[in-house]
Amino acid sequence: MSASTGSEAAFSTIPMPKKVSPYEPPKWTQDILENAPAGRLTLCNLPTPLYKVEPTLITHQDNKPSILHSLAELDIGLFVKRDDATGGVELGGNKLRKLEFLLADAIERGCNAVVTIGGEQSNHCRATAAACRMIGMDPHLILRTRRANAVREGKDDFGSVGNILIDRMIGSKIYTCTPGEYGRIGSDQLVERVCKTLQSTSGPFGPVKPYGIPVGGSNAVGTWGYINGVEEMLEQWGAMKSGDGSTCSLDHVVFACGSGGTAAGITLGLALARSAKAKVHAIGVCDSPDYFYNHVSEIADDMGLVLPSYLPTVDYIKEHMTAHQGKGLGYAASTPEELDFVARFAQETGIVLDPVYSGKALFHFVNHVLEDDPESFRGKNILFWHTGGALGLYDKGAPLKETLDDISPVMRLDVYDKNED
Numbered sequence: 001m002s003a004s005t006g007s008e009a010a011f012s013t014i015p016m017p018k019k020v021s022p023y024e025p026p027k028w029t030q031d032i033l034e035n036a037p038a039g040r041l042t043l044c045n046l047p048t049p050l051y052k053v054e055p056t057l058i059t060h061q062d063n064k065p066s067i068l069h070s071l072a073e074l075d076i077g078l079f080v081k082r083d084d085a086t087g088g089v090e091l092g093g094n095k096l097r098k099l100e101f102l103l104a105d106a107i108e109r110g111c112n113a114v115v116t117i118g119g120e121q122s123n124h125c126r127a128t129a130a131a132c133r134m135i136g137m138d139p140h141l142i143l144r145t146r147r148a149n150a151v152r153e154g155k156d157d158f159g160s161v162g163n164i165l166i167d168r169m170i171g172s173k174i175y176t177c178t179p180g181e182y183g184r185i186g187s188d189q190l191v192e193r194v195c196k197t198l199q200s201t202s203g204p205f206g207p208v209k210p211y212g213i214p215v216g217g218s219n220a221v222g223t224w225g226y227i228n229g230v231e232e233m234l235e236q237w238g239a240m241k242s243g244d245g246s247t248c249s250l251d252h253v254v255f256a257c258g259s260g261g262t263a264a265g266i267t268l269g270l271a272l273a274r275s276a277k278a279k280v281h282a283i284g285v286c287d288s289p290d291y292f293y294n295h296v297s298e299i300a301d302d303m304g305l306v307l308p309s310y311l312p313t314v315d316y317i318k319e320h321m322t323a324h325q326g327k328g329l330g331y332a333a334s335t336p337e338e339l340d341f342v343a344r345f346a347q348e349t350g351i352v353l354d355p356v357y358s359g360k361a362l363f364h365f366v367n368h369v370l371e372d373d374p375e376s377f378r379g380k381n382i383l384f385w386h387t388g389g390a391l392g393l394y395d396k397g398a399p400l401k402e403t404l405d406d407i408s409p410v411m412r413l414d415v416y417d418k419n420e421d
Contacts, residue, residue: 017134020104021361025224026231028272032305034304037224043131044096046088050236050383053078053349054135061407067344070366074374077248077381080351081233084358084388090130090166094262095125095386098217099131099224106211107135107169115194116213117142117187118333121356124216124259128161128170139172140198140210142190148176164392187215205285216259218295220302226265233383234275249278251380254363256387258331259281263321263381264384271320278383280321281369283361286331288325296321326364332356332392338363339396342404347370354389355396 020039020408029036051179053077056069061269071078086096091093106114118125119142133401157178159408160168167174177190195210202208203307211223242319253270257263263282270278284292307316327336334355346352353359362384370377393400 005100007261008387010338011219017041017043017100017131018107018136020107023101023104023224026227026269026273028274028367029227031270032306033227033268035220035302036304037101038107039108040100040224040228040340041104041107041132043091043100043103043137046086047232047236048085049082050233050240051080051082051353056348056355059348061347066348068348068366070374071382074370074378076377076379079381079383081383081419082351083229084352084390086388087127087130089391089420090170093127093386095127095217095388095411096131097229098261099128100221101224101351102211102213102217102219102324103135105132106137109209109211109403111137111209111211112205113138113140113198113208113210114213115140115142115191115198115210117144117191117215117239119143120145120147121163121392123163123333123354123357123391123394126166127392128213128217129167129170133170133273137211138203138208140175140186140194141172142175142177142194143167143169143218144179145176146179148178149179151176159345165282166391170366173323187211189286199382200372203398214259216261218259218261218264218299220299220304223261223268223299223303225263226262227269228265230269230273232264233385234273237276237383245316248302249381250278250383252281252377252382253278254361254365255380255385256326256357257284257323258297258357260292260295260394262385263292263301263323264296267296268300268303268305268320271316281365283326283369284323284325285327285357287327287350289325292323293317293321321350324364324369326361326368328360328364332400336359336399336402337367339400340403342393343407347407351386352390352393353386354392355387355390358384358391367376 023037023040055068056066057069057072059066083093083094084090114137118130125141132139151158191212195212198208198210212229221365237250240248267280293314299319300313338360341363342353
């Protein structure tokens with residue numbers, strides 16, 4: 001065996017980010033979802049862990065009522081699917097599952113740059129930028145911010161907090177727009193504008209060929225990441241056994257819903273797999289339930305969902321998914337109660353939620369959905385799908401201060417035993 005052949009063999013099992021591998025969809029999607037992608041990349045650390053959380057009536061840390069006491073009172077089993085662990089700090093979160101399919105499509109189309117859009121602290125934009133660098137593409141990010149005009153006028157340097165720090169370390173080209181411009185023009189149109197501008201330019205290796213990705217990576221291509229995620233989760237769930245050796249029932253699946261792609265993938269996956277009768281709860285962190293029913297339906301249609309002629313797609317989605325209004329003060333705006341919940345959940349479980357998506361969603365589910373109809377959840381198993389985004393906490397340090405001082409006091413160590421204040 002030559003040295004080169006031996007080297008190739010040694011690396012044959014190591015994922016190569018740029019390599020597009022053939023994708024074989026789950027069998028239960030065949031003849032039902034007709035527009036399956038041909039390939040995918042290997043960017044995620046899969047399978048992500050599935051953890052069991054033990055809700056208690058009081059905390060062992062300070063003997064106070066637990067934020068999960070209602071789950072303990074109702075004998076609810078709580079499991080957390082850790083999609084915050086799909087990658088490292090630069091990649092982790094639910095967006096990476098979508099990017100495996102979206103960026104494979106970009107490579108197949110011969111593109112060398114990517115344009116996408118999101119909020120100022122967008123997890124999707126950060127993950128997209130990092131993944132682009134891994135496969136040799138240039139990232140272009142449109143970030144919605146109230147500081148857009150101040151940045152243009154030189155009164156604000158945009159800073160380097162949370163996701164923005166990663167965006168800029170990676171060397172992303174960042175464009176800002178105001179929330180008003182985002183709403184009036186539309187996110188897809190803004191992406192298209194930047195793509196058209198780039199098409200008339202050249203880079204170090206020739207003409208720029210941009211690939212546009214919608215907000216959240218939520219379209220018919222990216223959503224296959226969560227069709228695949230459901231298949232993975234069901235395999236993990238099927239391997240779990242209860243005390244008597246029987247398979248545990250999967251009764252409810254709960255997750256944050258922002259751009260709709262994750263909701264579409266989980267809803268369609270569980271509906272088509274038919275091995276689980278779980279009720280799906282999409283907790284909206286923006287927009288309205290009607291918006292999500294319609295948007296998820298549009299994604300399903302674009303994926304080639306085949307239904308009987310008498311059944312509208314939106315009715316099928318409503319049959320298999322309940323969208324809840326959980327945005328509170330609005331997208332990325334946190335109440336003191338939400339932030340207190342996020343901090344205390346971390347104290348009680350060791351699991352850090354983000355304030356924009358998973359933290360807001362689980363807070364709403366526990367304090368509103370569960371409280372409104374507790375008996376329908378008694379004795380049931382709930383899987384909460386953690387979608388990542390902890391870097392967003394760096395923007396919430398000041399509002400969290402009161403809770404942090406309560407649960408994590410800081411004191412001077414009396415090194416010399418002088419008992420001085």
